């Protein structure tokens with residue numbers, strides 16, 4: 471549904487005045503020029519005003535999921551209300567068309583073929599479809615990263631027990647000097663038995679972006695399938711799916727696209743569609759139809775109906791500018807504390823191609839939990855402790871709803887904590 475249809479639709483459906491928050495998006499000023507646009511606080515304050523901010527604390531843990539801007543939230547309510555009113559008539563007669571419209575819009579956004587795109591509930595589901603559905607043979611090997619997201623590592627460990635596959639873990643350097651540092655960590659584990667390499671596009675623990683395409687090229691030389699967990703990269707970094715040179719890509723849309731909770735996708739090359747088993751049995755769809763992976767029973771379609779709206783909001787800002795702003799916010803605070811004696815930034819924060827909004831910080835003398843606790847209890851800054859064998863610190867994730875003042879508060883808290 472396009473914006474104009476939504477205006478007339480909302481009047482027809484509700485018979486009341488237009489939803490005021492909808493105009494907030496229309497009221498968004500033209501984005502600033504790309505050069506230095508990331509620092510135009512007047513513009514970013516107008517963007518921020520579209521998000522409701524919590525009272526009593528500063529949220530710098532936006533990596534879990536993002537809140538929706540007011541325009542999407544209103545649209546979401548409207549669609550939920552419609553489905554709640556027309557119930558099974560909508561589900562039986564209009565649901566599939568709504569799913570197809572969302573698929574088409576998302577394929578346009580990701581620049582891929584809609585027939586290679588399954589709409590799933592989140593990255594975890596997307597990656598599990600691959601991990602549990604791949605036709606493994608006993609003795610097959612998989613190379614994963616030592617900092618991959620826990621659910622994916624667990625899924626592979628379960629698959630290892632179930633199918634007899636062997637897992638090998640690449641030791642990804644925390645602050646690589648070159649793409650080759652990272653590529654080598656994977657490449658050295660490839661053998662003739664390696665069937666798949668699993669890559670976390672932006673590592674959630676630290677915010678490090680890994681050179682997916684370069685690793686994929688090495689994998690292809692060895693006939694190895696490439697599965698990419700792009701949960702944090704989609705709609706945060708500007709890229710097209712083809713750029714990754716992958717076989718499978720999964721991501722969530724409730725993180726950086728600011729879509730309502732419970733939306734994600736699984737993309738795969740067409741030739742792989744018939745070879746994977748769906749997670750939920752489906753024998754009605756033809757084997758070469760991507761929809762066989764969408765069989766999950768009754769689901770909230772309003773979440774999917776919001777996808778075109780969320781893409782619209784994203785485009786109003788623009789992918790390039792949004793990526794620049796998110797990285798600027800991260801570098802704003804990291805550059806102010808990185809030289810402090812007891813502070814370490816566990817992210818390659820100075821290298822723009824290896825980072826985005828997320829960074830991980832530690833302070834000597836504080837466990838990750840103790841640092842997250844004092845940031846919250848004393849300074850009312852909410853973060854998340856990362857206590858992982860490969861990386862220990864606190865993850866800081868600003869989003870479009872944060873201000874420069876939020877980051878100043880973080881800098882001042884870290885300075886105080888590290889000097890006392």
Ligand SMILES: Cc1ncc(COP(=O)(O)O)c(C=O)c1O
Pocket residue numbers: 533534592593594595619670672673674699701702722
């Ligand atoms: C790298 C990475 N992959 C996957 C996920 C899982 O996302 P979801 O819970 O939306 O499935 C996360 C969640 O934070 C993540 O950081």
